[in-house]
Amino acid sequence: MQVQLSHPSRTIEIKGPKKAKDLFKELNLVVEAHLIIRGDELVTEDEMLYDQDQIEIRPVISGGT
Amino acid sequence: MIDLPRHNAAFCKGCFNVYVHDQVSRAIKSERMFGKDDRILVAVSGGKDSLALWDILLKMGYKADALYVNLGIGGYSDVSHAKVVKFSETVASPHGAVLHVHTVEQEAGAGIKELAMLIHRPTCSTCGTIKRYQFNRVALEHKYDVMATGHNLDDEAARLLGNVLRWQEEYLDKQSPSLPASLDGFAKKVKPLFRLSERELAAYSVLNRIDYIVEECPMAKGARTLLYKEVLNRLETESPGTKQAFYCGFLDKQRKPEVSPTTMAEKDQAMLHPCSVCQQPTTAEVCSYCKMMARAKTHSV
Ligand code: SF4
Ligand SMILES: [Zn+2]
Ligand SMILES: [Zn+2]
Numbered sequence: 235m236q237v238q239l240s241h242p243s244r245t246i247e248i249k250g251p252k253k254a255k256d257l258f259k260e261l262n263l264v265v266e267a268h269l270i271i272r273g274d275e276l277v278t279e280d281e282m283l284y285d286q287d288q289i290e291i292r293p294v295i296s297g298g299t
Numbered sequence: 300m301i302d303l304p305r306h307n308a309a310f311c312k313g314c315f316n317v318y319v320h321d322q323v324s325r326a327i328k329s330e331r332m333f334g335k336d337d338r339i340l341v342a343v344s345g346g347k348d349s350l351a352l353w354d355i356l357l358k359m360g361y362k363a364d365a366l367y368v369n370l371g372i373g374g375y376s377d378v379s380h381a382k383v384v385k386f387s388e389t390v391a392s393p394h395g396a397v398l399h400v401h402t403v404e405q406e407a408g409a410g411i412k413e414l415a416m417l418i419h420r421p422t423c424s425t426c427g428t429i430k431r432y433q434f435n436r437v438a439l440e441h442k443y444d445v446m447a448t449g450h451n452l453d454d455e456a457a458r459l460l461g462n463v464l465r466w467q468e469e470y471l472d473k474q475s476p477s478l479p480a481s482l483d484g485f486a487k488k489v490k491p492l493f494r495l496s497e498r499e500l501a502a503y504s505v506l507n508r509i510d511y512i513v514e515e516c517p518m519a520k521g522a523r524t525l526l527y528k529e530v531l532n533r534l535e536t537e538s539p540g541t542k543q544a545f546y547c548g549f550l551d552k553q554r555k556p557e558v559s560p561t562t563m564a565e566k567d568q569a570m571l572h573p574c575s576v577c578q579q580p581t582t583a584e585v586c587s588y589c590k591m592m593a594r595a596k597t598h599s600v
C-alpha cells in the first residue's frame with residue numbers, strides 16, 4: 235500500500251494486509267499524535283489496511299510558539 | 300469511525316460531533332465564557348483548531364465572526380488565507396457570520412519577517428505582538444463581547460507542564476481558559492476548546508470536511524512546546540486520560556480555596572492518637588504495623 239507521510243512530505247510503500255495499529259508500531263509513531271486517513275474516511279487502530287489502499291498518516295500536533 | 304482511547308470508545312461521525320459539541324458546551328458553561336446573545340470574535344489562522352472552533356460555535360447557534368491576520372509569509376500566508384476565505388464563504392456566510400482580515404504588509408509596508416529584522420526582534424515575538432494588537436483593536440472597534448482562540452487540551456497541558464517544570468507560578472494564574480475583560484477596555488478572552496485534544500480536533504475537521512492548512516508556519520520552531528507535547532502524548536498512549544487529568548485537575552485546584560499547611564497539620568493532629576498496642580501515633584485503634592504483625596503471628600502458627 236502507498237503511505238503518505240508529512241514533515242517532510244514523502245510517500246512510502248508498505249506490504250499489506252496489516253492492522254493500522256501495527257503500521258504505527260512499524261513506523262514507530264505515537265497514535266495520539268496522528269490520524270490515519272483512507273480516502274476521506276478515518277481509520278481506527280483495529281482496522282485492516284490492504285495492498286490496494288492509499289493511506290495518509292497525518293500528524294496532528296502543531297508547534298505553535 | 301474514530302477511536303478515543305481516553306473514553307474507551309469508538310464513535311461514528313454523528314456521535315463524534317455530538318461528543319465534540321458537548322465538550323465545548325461544558326467548557327463554555329463551567330468557565331462562564333459567553334451566552335447566546337454575546338458577540339464573539341474568533342481568531343482564525345487557517346489551521347484545524349481555529350477553523351474547527353468557528354465551525355462548532357456557528358453550528359451551536361452562537362454569534363461568531365472571525366479575524367484573520369495575513370502575516371505576509373510567502374506561500375504559507377497565501378494558502379492559509381485562501382483556506383480561511385473558502386471556509387468563510389462556504390460555511391460561515393450562510394450562518395450570517397463575517398470575516399475580518401488584517402494584512403500586515405498593507406499597514407507596515409513589509410511582511411512579518413522583514414519587519415522583525417528591521418526592529419531586531421525574533422519573528423514570533425513580533426508576530427505575537429501584532430496579532431494580539433489587531434485582535435484587540437478589531438474587538439473594540441466592532442464592539443465584540445468576547446475574543447475566542449482555538450487553544451486545545453494539548454496546547455494548555457504543554458504550557459502548564461512548562462510552567463510547572465520551572466515553577467513559574469506567576470504564569471499559572473494566567474492559564475485560565477477564561478480571562479475577564481480588563482479595566483483598560485480589552486475584551487474578555489476565552490479558549491472554548493480546552494477540553495478537546497489536538498487529535499480530536501483534527502478528526503473533527505477531517506470528518507466535517509473542513510479544509511485546513513496541514514503544514515505549519517515555516518517560522519514555527521517551538522521545539523520546547525513540541526517536546527512537551529511529545530512527552531505528554533507518550534504518557535497519554537500508555538495511560539489514556541493523563542492530559543485531561545493533568546490540566547483539568549489544575550483548573551479544579553485553582554477554583555478551590557487552598558488548604559493552608561497549618562490547618563492540614565492541625566487536622567492530622569486531631570485525628571492521631573496512640574496505638575493501643577505499641578503507643579506510636581495512628582488514626583486507627585491499632586496501628587497498621589501492629590495489625591500486620593498480629594496477622595503474621597496468627598498465620599505462622
Ligand atoms: S510560528 Fe511565529 S511567525 Fe508563525 S504564526 Fe506562529 S508566532 Fe507567527
Ligand atoms: Zn454513532
Ligand atoms: Zn499603540
